[in-house]
Amino acid sequence: MNLFITIILLLLITLAAFALNLPFGYYRGGTKKFSFMWFLYIHAPIPAIFVMRTLAGFSIKYVPIFIIGAIAGQVIGRRYYSKQQPEIIPEVIQ
Numbered sequence: 427m428n429l430f431i432t433i434i435l436l437l438l439i440t441l442a443a444f445a446l447n448l449p450f451g452y453y454r455g456g457t458k459k460f461s462f463m464w465f466l467y468i469h470a471p472i473p474a475i476f477v478m479r480t481l482a483g484f485s486i487k488y489v490p491i492f493i494i495g496a497i498a499g500q501v502i503g504r505r506y507y508s509k510q511q512p513e514i515i516p517e518v519i520q
Contacts, residue, residue: 440495451503
């Protein structure tokens with residue numbers, strides 16, 4: 427594999443990890459922290475990223491790059507969920 431193809435594959439898999447984690451980050455936003463579903467939404471995309479990495483022929487030394495893409499997808503998905511929720515303004519008791 428030449429360097430150009432390697433870089434393109436690396437970027438594509440990182441973008442795929444990002445895109446795959448967006449909906450999981452969104453769904454994670456509606457769950458209680460450290461609940462079973464919270465852990466499930468974080469860890470469910472990992473097997474797909476593993477399969478993409480191994481099929482592309484990348485060794486384990488490239489995993490941190492894919493993790494950065496996955497975390498970015500989780501964070502942005504969660505932020506989108508927060509923006510979609512109505513803001514609750516507490517009433518002032520006089």
